[in-house]
Each structure stands twice: as C-alpha cells, then as structure tokens.
Amino acid sequence: MSTYAQKKGFGATVWDYLTTVDHKKIAILYLIAGGLFFVLGGLEAMFIRIQLAVPNNDFVSAGLYNEILTMHGTTMIFLAAMPLLFGFMNAIMPLQIGARDVAFPFVNALGFWLFFFGGIFLNLSWFLGGAPDAGWTSYASLSMASEGHGIDFYALGLQISGAGTLMGGINFLVTIINMRAPGMTYMRMPLFTWSTFVASALILFAFPPLTVGLFLLIFDRMFGSNFFDVANGGNTVIWEHLFWIFGHPEVYILVLPAFGIFSEIFATFSRKRLFGYSSMVFATVLIGFLGFMVWAHHMFTTGLGPIANAIFAVATMAIAVPTGIKIFNWLFTMWGGSIKFTTPMLYAVAFIPSFVGGGVTGVMLASAAADYQYHDSYFVVAHFHYVIVGGVVFGLLAATHFYWPKMFGTMLNETLGKITFWLFLIGFHLTFFIQHFLGLMGMPRRIFTFLPNQGLDAGNLISTIGAFFMAIATLILLINIVITSVKNQKVGNDPWEDGRTLEWAIPSPPPFYNFKQLPLVRGLDPLWIEKMEGKKGMTPAEPLGDIHMPNNSFNPFMISLGLFVAAFGALYREDYNWGVLVLIVGMGITLLSMFVRSVKDDHGFHIHKEDLLNDDDKGGKA
Amino acid sequence: MASEQTHSGNPRVDIEYRKKKSAEEMRYQIVSFSMMIFLTLVAFIAVGYGDFSAWFIVPFILLLAVVQVVFQLYYFMHMSHKGHEAPALFLYSGLLVGLITILAFMTIIWW
Numbered sequence: 093m094s095t096y097a098q099k100k101g102f103g104a105t106v107w108d109y110l111t112t113v114d115h116k117k118i119a120i121l122y123l124i125a126g127g128l129f130f131v132l133g134g135l136e137a138m139f140i141r142i143q144l145a146v147p148n149n150d151f152v153s154a155g156l157y158n159e160i161l162t163m164h165g166t167t168m169i170f171l172a173a174m175p176l177l178f179g180f181m182n183a184i185m186p187l188q189i190g191a192r193d194v195a196f197p198f199v200n201a202l203g204f205w206l207f208f209f210g211g212i213f214l215n216l217s218w219f220l221g222g223a224p225d226a227g228w229t230s231y232a233s234l235s236m237a238s239e240g241h242g243i244d245f246y247a248l249g250l251q252i253s254g255a256g257t258l259m260g261g262i263n264f265l266v267t268i269i270n271m272r273a274p275g276m277t278y279m280r281m282p283l284f285t286w287s288t289f290v291a292s293a294l295i296l297f298a299f300p301p302l303t304v305g306l307f308l309l310i311f312d313r314m315f316g317s318n319f320f321d322v323a324n325g326g327n328t329v330i331w332e333h334l335f336w337i338f339g340h341p342e343v344y345i346l347v348l349p350a351f352g353i354f355s356e357i358f359a360t361f362s363r364k365r366l367f368g369y370s371s372m373v374f375a376t377v378l379i380g381f382l383g384f385m386v387w388a389h390h391m392f393t394t395g396l397g398p399i400a401n402a403i404f405a406v407a408t409m410a411i412a413v414p415t416g417i418k419i420f421n422w423l424f425t426m427w428g429g430s431i432k433f434t435t436p437m438l439y440a441v442a443f444i445p446s447f448v449g450g451g452v453t454g455v456m457l458a459s460a461a462a463d464y465q466y467h468d469s470y471f472v473v474a475h476f477h478y479v480i481v482g483g484v485v486f487g488l489l490a491a492t493h494f495y496w497p498k499m500f501g502t503m504l505n506e507t508l509g510k511i512t513f514w515l516f517l518i519g520f521h522l523t524f525f526i527q528h529f530l531g532l533m534g535m536p537r538r539i540f541t542f543l544p545n546q547g548l549d550a551g552n553l554i555s556t557i558g559a560f561f562m563a564i565a566t567l568i569l570l571i572n573i574v575i576t577s578v579k580n581q582k583v584g585n586d587p588w589e590d591g592r593t594l595e596w597a598i599p600s601p602p603p604f605y606n607f608k609q610l611p612l613v614r615g616l617d618p619l620w621i622e623k624m625e626g627k628k629g630m631t632p633a634e635p636l637g638d639i640h641m642p643n644n645s646f647n648p649f650m651i652s653l654g655l656f657v658a659a660f661g662a663l664y665r666e667d668y669n670w671g672v673l674v675l676i677v678g679m680g681i682t683l684l685s686m687f688v689r690s691v692k693d694d695h696g697f698h699i700h701k702e703d704l705l706n707d708d709d710k711g712g713k714a
Numbered sequence: 715m716a717s718e719q720t721h722s723g724n725p726r727v728d729i730e731y732r733k734k735k736s737a738e739e740m741r742y743q744i745v746s747f748s749m750m751i752f753l754t755l756v757a758f759i760a761v762g763y764g765d766f767s768a769w770f771i772v773p774f775i776l777l778l779a780v781v782q783v784v785f786q787l788y789y790f791m792h793m794s795h796k797g798h799e800a801p802a803l804f805l806y807s808g809l810l811v812g813l814i815t816i817l818a819f820m821t822i823i824w825w
Contacts, residue, residue, distance in 0.1 A: 269800050296804070297811045329823055337815055384811050388818070400822045 111644035113197035114604055115182045118204050119499065122179030125208050129171035131566070132215065136164035138563055141523070145556035147544035157540035158225035159242065163215075165228030166246065169342070170253060171211040173484050177349045178207075178260055180491045181288045183499050185264065187595035188282045190273025190613065192606045195266035197642045198689075203259035205652035210253025213659055217245035227538060229339070232320035232331035236312060241663055247309045248659040252652070254299055254306070261295030264288055273594070274633040275613030279373065282593045282617075283359075283366060286373050287352030290380040291345045297384065298341035305334035314662055332394060336387035344383040347479065348376060350487025351418060354440045357494055358422050359617070360590050361437040362429025368421040369616060375414035375421075382411045392463045401460035408458035415451060419444060434588070435509035439490035442517050443482060450478030453528065468538075471531025477524045489516065489569070497587040501600045502580060508572040512565045519561025526551045526558075585629075592617035597630045605639045608632075608704055639699040647689050654682030746789040753778050 100108065109117060139160050143151045152160065186194055194200050217223040224246035226234040235243045268289045272281070281289075309331065311317040318324035320331055359366040366372060388396060388404040396404075422444060431437070453475040457463050466472055489512070496504045530551045535542065542548050586596040594611060595602075597619045609632035615621050622630055658678025665671035757778050760771050787793045793802055 265804075293804070293807070297808055301815070327823065330819075333815075333818065333823065384814065388822070396822050 108644070110649055111201075111646045113193075113201045113642050113644060113648075115186050115194050115197065115200060116499070116601060116604070118200050119179045119181075119183030121204055121208075122175045122182060123499075125204075125211065126172055126175035126179055129167050129211055129215075130173075130176065133164055133167035133172050134563065134566060136160045136167065138559060140164060141556040141559040143540060144542070144552050146553065147542050147549055149541055152540070154540045155222075155225065158227075158538075159218075159223035161538055162225050162227050162230075162242075162246075163218075163223045166214065166224070166250070167211075168480075169228060169346070170250060170257075171207075171214070173346050173480070173488070174257060175207055175211075176488050177291075177346065177484075178203075178257075180284075180353065180488075180495060181260075181264060181291075181349060184495055184595055185285050185288045186267060186271070187498070187598065187602060187606060188285045188593050189268060189271065189276050190594050190607060190611050191267060191271040192610075192639065193642070194263050195271055196263050198645060198648065199259050199263050201645065202648035202651060203256040203263065205648045206256025206259070206655070207253040208256075209652045209656040210249045210251070210256065213252060213656055214245055214249030217242055217249075220245075229335055230309070230331075231335075232309065232312075232328040235309065235331075236320055236328070243309070244313055244663045247306045247313065248662060251303065251306045251310070252655050252659060254302055255655075256652075257295060258299045258303075261292040261299070264292040265296065268292075273607075273610045273613055275618075279370065280613060280616045280618070282352075283355035283369075283372055283376075284349070284352035287348040287355075287376055290376050291348045294341045294345045294348075294380050294383060298338045298345065301334045302338035305331055305338070308334070310662070314665065329394060332391055333387070336390045337384075339390065340387040341380075341383045343476075343479070344379055347483045347487075348379065350443075350484045351376065353487045353491045353494070354422065354443055355425075356593065357436045357440040357490055358425045360494075360588060360592055361432045361434055361440075362426045363432070363590050364425055364429040365617060365620075366421070367424035367427075368417070371417055372421050375417040378414040379411060382407065382414070386411065389458055389460075389463075392460045393467045398460075405458050405460040409455055412451060412455055419448060432590070434493075435504070435506055435513055436490040436494035438510065438513045439486045439493075442513070443486045443490075446478060446482030446486065446517075446520070449525075450475055450482055453478065466531065468536055469531035470527045470535045470537060473537050474524050474527035474531060477527070481520055481524070489513075492569070494588070496576075497583050497600050498595055499601060500577070501582050502576050503583055503587055504576050505572050508568055508575070512569045512572065515561050515565035515568065519558045519563075519565060522558025522561060523555050524558070526554050530555070586619075592620040594618055594630065597622075605641060605699055605704075609636055610634050636701055636704060638701055639704070640696055641699060642696045643694055645689075645694070647685050650685040651682050651689075654678050654680070654685060657681060742789055746785045750782055750785055753782060 109121060112118060112121075139152060140157070143149050143157055182194070182200065186192070214224075220241065222240045222242050224230065224235075224238070224242035226238050226243060226246075230243065230246055235246075268281070268285060308317075308319040312320050312326075318326045320326045320328045322328060355366055355372060386404055386408045388400060389408045392401050392404075422440075426441075433441075453471070457466055457472065457475055493504050493509050496502070530548060531537075533547050533551075535548050535551075542552070583600055585591075585599055587600060588596075591597075594613070597611065598607060611618065611630035612633035614631075618630065622628075655678065658675050658681075661671050661673070661675025661678055663671075665675060757775050760766060760774055766774075787805070792798065793805075
C-alpha cells in the first residue's frame with residue numbers, strides 16, 4: 093500500500109486543495125469555480141429572458157437590467173468560459189504531451205487564485221451598492237458617467253483575474269515548448285495541445301492591452317486622471333480600441349481550444365486519424381495571427397472612415413478561410429469513419445452546423461456597409477451567441493463528458509448526457525435563431541423592455557422558452573454529475589476504448605506524478621500507434637528513476653488575497669479614511685508573501701524508485 | 715585547473731574548441747560594446763550639434779535605437795545562438811502586434 097494514497101478527512105482535503113500546485117487538482121478548482129460562475133451567469137441570462145418574455149414587463153427595473161446584462165456578459169466570458177477552458181487545458185494538456193506537470197506549478201496555482209479572487213471581488217458588487225452597468229465592453233463614454241462603484245468593481249476585479257489569466261497563458265506556453273516527452277515533436281502534438289499553445293500566445297499578446305485600458309479607467313475613475321475625459325483633452329475612442337485589441341483575440345482565445353477539443357472528439361469517435369492534420373495546425377496558427385488584425389470591425393459605426401473600415405472588413409472576411417479549412421477537415425475526418433455517437437460526439441456533430449451559422453452571420457457583419465444596419469441590434473446578439481454557445485459552450489459540454497473519466501475516474505451517464513444534449517441543442521436554437529429576425533425587424537440590443545404589437549412579442553416569447561430548455565438541460569447535467577459522483581464506479585485507462593493520445597495510456601485519474609516513466613512517442617496519436625501494433629500501452633523512454641516533485645504552498649492564496657484586500661482599499665479610498673490603510677495593508681500582504689516566496693528555499697521532494705515500484709496503478713488496466 | 719572547468723558532465727567536451735569559441739564570443743562582445751558606445755555618442759552629437767533639422771534627427775535616432783536593440787539582443791543576450799528560436803518568434807510576434815497597434819493609433823485616432 094502506498095503512503096501517497098491514504099484517505100484524508102474533509103479538512104485535510106480542503107487544505108490540500110488550498111495549497112495544491114498539482115495541475116490536475118488546479119484543473120478541478122478551475123472547473124468548480126468556473127462552473128459556479130457559469131451557473132451565476134446562466135441565472136443572469138434567465139433574468140434577462142424573463143424580463144423580455146412579454147412586452148412592458150416589470151420583472152426587473154431598467155437600472156437593474158443594465159447591471160444584470162453587464163454581469164451576464166462579463167461573468168460568462170471572463171469567469172466562466174475562460175476558466176472552464178483553463179480547467180481542461182490544465183487537466184489534459186500536460187498529459188497529452190507526456191509531462192509530469194506544467195512548467196511552473198507554483199505560478200499555475202497563483203494564476204488560479206488570482207482569477208478566483210478577481211471573480212469574487214467583481215461579484216461582491218451585487219451586495220456593495222450595485223454591479224457594473226455599462227455592458228461587458230464598458231465603453232468609456234458610458235462607464236465614466238456611471239455612478240456608484242459598479243465600474244470600479246469591474247475594473248479592479250478584471251485587473252486581478254486578468255493577471256491570473258496572463259500567468260496561466262505564459263505557463264502553458266513554456267510547458268508546451270519545453271516539456272514535451274521524447275519523440276513528441278511539434279507536428280506530433282495533439283490538436284488540443286496545439287490550440288492551447290496558440291490560445292496561450294494570444295493571451296500573451298491580447299491581455300496587456302486590456303491591462304493598459306483597465307489601468308487608464310482605474311486612474312480616471314479613482315485617481316483623477318483624464319485619459320477618457322473629452323472636456324480635458326482625453327479621448328474615449330482610445331478605450332474602444334484598447335478594449336477590442338484585447339476583445340477580438342479574446343474570442344479566438346475562447347474558440348480555438350473548443351476547436352481543439354472537437355478535433356480530438358472527431359478523431360476518437362470516427363476511429364480515424366484527424367483528416368489534414370498539418371492543415372489544421374496551419375489554420376489554427378493563421379486564425380491566431382489574423383485575430384490581431386481585425387479588432388476595428390467591432391467599431392465600424394464609430395466613424396473610423398471608409399479606408400479603415402474597408403481594410404478591417406477584408407481582413408475579417410479572410411478569417412473565414414482558415415475556419416472553413418477546419419470545418420471541411422472535420423467533415424472529412426468523419427467521412428468513411430466508423431462513427432460512434434457518444435454524447436461528446438453528438439455535441440461535436442451539432443457544433444458544425446451551429447458554428448457555421450454563426451460564421452455566416454459573422455461574414456455578413458463584416459461587410460462594413462451592411463453593418464450599419466445590423467449594428468447594436470439583436471442580429472449581433474444572435475451572431476455572437478451562435479459562435480460562443482454553438483462553439484465554446486458546446487465544446488465545454490462535450491469536453492465535460494469526454495474528459496470526465498480522465499479527470500475523476502468515473503463515467504458520466506450517457507443516457508442523461510444525451511437528454512442534456514438534445515434539450516440544450518433545441519433550447520439553444522429556439523433561443524437564438526429567432527433573435528436574428530428580431531434584430532432585422534429593429535429590436536435594439538441591451539433594451540430592458542419593448543412595446544406590444546410591434547412584431548416583437550412572439551419572437552421574444554419563443555426566445556425565452558428556448559432559454560428555459562437550456563436551463564433544464566444544465567440542471568440535468570448537474571444531476572448527472574451528482575449521480576455519477578455518488579455511484580463512484582471507477583473506470584480504467586481508456587474508458588472510451590478508442591483513445592488515441594497519451595492521456596488515455598495512464599490510469600483515470602492519473603497518479604499525481606502522471607507518468608511513472610516518460611513515454612516514447614513514435615508519431616501522431618501515439619497510443620493508437622501502439623494499439624495498432626498489438627501493445628497494451630506506451631513504451632517507456634527512460635528507466636524507472638526518482639521523480640522530482642514540487643511542494644504544496646499556501647503562498648499563491650496569500651498573494652492573491654492581498655490584492656483582493658488592496659482592491660477594496662483603492663475602491664473606497666475617497667469615501668472613507670480607512671481606504672488608504674486597507675490599500676497599504678493589502679499590498680503589504682501581497683509583497684510580504686512574495687518576499688517569503690523569494691527568500692525561502694523550497695527544493696521540492698523526490699518520489700523514490702522503491703515507492704514507485706510498490707505503488708500499484710490506480711484503477712484497472714485497459 | 716580553474717580555466718578548464720566546463721560545467722558539463724560530458725567527459726568528451728573539447729576544451730580547446732570551447733576556449734576558441736569563448737574567445738570569439740568575447741571579441742564580438744567587445745566590438746559590439748564599443749559600437750554601442752560610439753552610436754550613443756553619435757546620437758548625442760546629432761542632437762547637440764544644433765544644425766540638423768528635427769526631420770533628420772528623429773528618424774536618425776530611431777534608426778540608431780533599432781541598431782542598438784539588435785546588438786543588445788543578438789550579441790549580449792545570445793539570441794543568435796541555437797535554442798533561441800522560440801523567444802525570437804515571440805519577440806517578433808509581440809513587436810508586430812505592438813507596431814500594428816501604434817500604426818492604427820497614429821492613423822485612425824490621432825490623425
């Protein structure tokens with residue numbers, strides 16, 4: 093019996109998670125926190141749809157509606173979609189490249205806690221005088237005029253969680269560049285790893301503009317500067333540019349990992365090598381590259397002039413080309429394959445037409461002249477929900493089912509999974525398809541109510557009914573998770589039986605050191621190659637030896653907590669005397685924790701060869 | 715002998731070759747260091763001389779700055795060596811993104 097696998101009490105488990113630097117446990121933390129914020133953002137979406145179900149509704153007031161819609165967008169993008177993707181990247185990417193952890197486990201934990209405290213800070217605004225109300229884009233002309241502390245919560249909260257995201261991105265980049273197993277060349281990396289790589293590079297370049305924009309906003313609102321104050325020579329359009337220089341790559345940061353997840357699922361359940369692997373890689377990189385040249389298509393009506401509009405319109409349409417390459421590759425992967433329609437595969441198949449729908453409206457919106465008609469209407473709302481829900485959320489739900497056994501060692505119930513899928517798919521199209529037409533009929537975006545008998549009544553009611561379908565689907569998924577966790581039926585290495593990549597060669601969940609011996613990678617889909625040659629698992633690339641592991645640390649929590657405290661100080665600095673004191677105390681906690689981290693030598697520990705020999709693999713062999 | 719320490723576990727390290735390499739490396743460093751001092755002097759003279767117009771000085775100093783950055787990266791930070799491809803890729807991608815941003819700000823915000 094291994095000393096590493098002892099049962100622990102509740103308190104010890106909580107402490108373990110608070111101090112963990114293990115990528116698999118951090119992944120679970122991301123999944124829990126991201127899931128929580130997803131439910132919160134979903135509730136806000138339900139309130140929006142209930143308010144708009146019937147004309148002249150007074151379910152919420154106009155001001156509260158603005159807060160709900162702002163928090164819905166902000167929460168879903170920054171606190172739900174990104175962390176959930178980070179969860180899967182953390183859980184799967186190191187396993188796919190045959191690494192024992194990410195490059196900087198401590199920084200990985202720090203990234204999570206920064207995100208978590210930033211998200212909590214942002215959501216505390218609900219209880220402390222009102223949430224931000226200038227939309228998730230928080231355009232400076234609106235946000236400078238917003239009273240109360242809502243926007244301050246937005247700026248400070250996103251600053252903290254954004255720092256965490258940036259750290260996570262850099263960590264993934266270093267991991268993929270430096271920690272691939274022997275034989276795992278760049279062009280043998282699974283597509284999910286590739287899309288993690290490109291998305292991380294986008295994070296590296298896209299988050300600094302957001303950081304700059306948020307700092308300017310913080311300075312303007314809290315410290316009396318005039319970057320966006322037109323009366324004092326400022327310029328509010330600068331915010332729009334900075335925000336969208338971040339904001340457009342952000343949508344690719346979200347959707348590329350989803351593409352990666354679907355690529356894995358298509359290959360696995362078609363039981364075929366991914367069609368056009370190298371063109372898939374090329375398309376992913378090209379989308380990442382072009383993603384930085386198109387931000388102004390969000391600002392066609394700002395008045396940039398016809399030349400700028402034309403350049404950005406053409407660049408935007410160019411992105412449809414690599415995306416099209418991907419769509420055809422997925423179709424050809426399925427072509428002639430021996431397809432198994434599991435729950436993840438259902439999501440993947442439904443993703444193609446749904447996402448293409450969003451892509452088509454995307455090209456329509458990219459035509460600058462036509463955009464003047466669509467701008468700020470429900471047509472835009474329909475478009476980005478088609479790409480984000482049809483692309484990213486489908487991807488997340490598919491990944492939840494697909495990778496659940498690898499992360500937790502149990503299989504989610506397939507029947508309940510399929511019920512979730514159908515309810516969600518029908519609800520999604522019911523909610524958002526009709527919104528295209530509501531937009532074309534003139535319903536503006538971000539309005540809190542509408543008048544009866546203007547042709548908008550039926551469409552809005554249908555849309556609300558669809559939203560309830562999605563809510564029920566989410567509830568069934570949660571029930572599925574509870575049932576599966578209570579039953580706790582453990583599965584083997586390769587529960588889908590068709591696993592192709594390295595993560596399926598090790599137990600589910602993997603031992604905390606992942607690979608006893610690093611595997612030797614002999615080509616794309618390394619496990620599939622070994623299976624085709626009649627082998628049970630990977631050939632090791634090294635003799636069994638001691639494994640060096642990092643120690644747990646409570647420091648990431650403390651560093652993040654300090655910034656969380658300091659943010660309250662900055663927020664209340666002008667209202668109360670204690671503001672400055674709190675700011676100093678918070679920064680003190682952070683700097684002291686960083687100081688402790690710097691001067692205290694922590695060399696980690698070794699798992700000795702003898703312990704590895706005795707430590708039986710958890711779960712059965714496939 | 716102290717000068718023959720190699721920091722390498724490999725017993726077949728060719729110390730002669732290493733020494734020659736290091737000497738060559740050192741020569742490059744000194745040459746580029748004196749070049750950098752010289753370019754800095756040129757920049758100061760260009761501004762201090764007083765007879766050149768701003769239209770000449772500004773682009774000229776920017777050009778000198780670019781040369782300095784190249785020296786810094788390639789000779790002092792060893793970016794010309796093997797194994798620096800990934801940092802180089804990310805540096806240049808970052809530069810591209812930054813320049814596009816500046817270009818856009820110069821042309822469509824503050825034109």
